[in-house]
Amino acid sequence: MNLTVNFIREKIGDFQPEIGIILGSGLGDFADSFDSIKISYNDIPGFEKSNVQGHKGQLVFAEVNGKKVVMMQGRYHFYEGYSMQTVTYPVKVMKKLGVKTLIITNAAGAVTPEFTPGDLMFITDHINFMGTNPLIGKNDDTLGTRFPDMSEVYAKDLIIKAQGIAEDLNISYQKGVYVSTTGPSYETPAEIHMFRLLGGNAVGMSTVPEAIVANYCGLKVLGISCLTNYAAGVSETPLNHHEVIETADKVKESFKNLLSEFIKQV
Numbered sequence: 001m002n003l004t005v006n007f008i009r010e011k012i013g014d015f016q017p018e019i020g021i022i023l024g025s026g027l028g029d030f031a032d033s034f035d036s037i038k039i040s041y042n043d044i045p046g047f048e049k050s051n052v053q054g055h056k057g058q059l060v061f062a063e064v065n066g067k068k069v070v071m072m073q074g075r076y077h078f079y080e081g082y083s084m085q086t087v088t089y090p091v092k093v094m095k096k097l098g099v100k101t102l103i104i105t106n107a108a109g110a111v112t113p114e115f116t117p118g119d120l121m122f123i124t125d126h127i128n129f130m131g132t133n134p135l136i137g138k139n140d141d142t143l144g145t146r147f148p149d150m151s152e153v154y155a156k157d158l159i160i161k162a163q164g165i166a167e168d169l170n171i172s173y174q175k176g177v178y179v180s181t182t183g184p185s186y187e188t189p190a191e192i193h194m195f196r197l198l199g200g201n202a203v204g205m206s207t208v209p210e211a212i213v214a215n216y217c218g219l220k221v222l223g224i225s226c227l228t229n230y231a232a233g234v235s236e237t238p239l240n241h242h243e244v245i246e247t248a249d250k251v252k253e254s255f256k257n258l259l260s261e262f263i264k265q266v
């Protein structure tokens with residue numbers, strides 16, 4: 001960990017990020033709009049070699065609306081075969097770099113039939129359906145406690161702020177519970193039916209590991225899903241990755257505006 005943090009500090013000098021952002025599917029180019037210092041995951045000691053396609057796999061340090069921000073352009077997914085430790089390591093690094101607030105974004109399927117693809121959903125809580133936990137293993141007491149409380153992983157005040165901004169910008173949003181699966185296969189209609197009965201509103205293959213670790217090490221979290229499709233069985237049409245990318249692309253501009261305004265206000 002020290003090796004990683006020292007390596008990054010050497011590259012960024014006295015730049016001290018206070019906000020971290022994990023950019024999900026289709027949102028990666030948010031990071032391209034700013035003057036920045038970029039560090040490829042492949043160059044960072046302690047980061048796994050990244051093979052993410054369509055993502056750049058780099059940390060981007062930039063000043064956004066007067067705030068110092070570190071962005072993850074591309075993330076490690078559990079379904080790619082990375083360990084939970086690898087998936088969540090960047091969150092611990094952000095904490096060590098001084099980040100206080102983490103914005104986690106993703107693409108997700110709508111479990112609730114009343115939600116519409118293209119809506120954003122502010123995550124109020126989650127259900128970890130990945131069958132494992134990123135905190136399993138020896139605890140690092142410098143980061144957090146062995147048995148962390150999970151009563152408010154997604155900070156209520158950040159959701160209220162984000163809602164206000166969405167309303168000001170005329171962006172249609174929902175609020176709800178995100179269910180995480182490992183992927184990479186999409187869910188069956190029976191699984192989605194079950195998730196709905198359990199109180200889930202959206203489903204996806206990321207975010208929960210990072211949110212668990214962020215909460216554990218005392219970061220405030222805002223989670224935003226871009227609802228890219230109806231989950232299996234909610235509508236008749238079969239799912240495909242192409243549809244996910246297409247919807248994410250359509251929503252991209254308003255999503256970026258919301259992020260940018262949130263960074264200004266937080």
Ligand code: HPA
Binds near residue numbers: 107109186204205
């Ligand atoms: N299921 C799981 N992950 C997803 C989906 C989905 O329907 N859409 C985008 N990511």
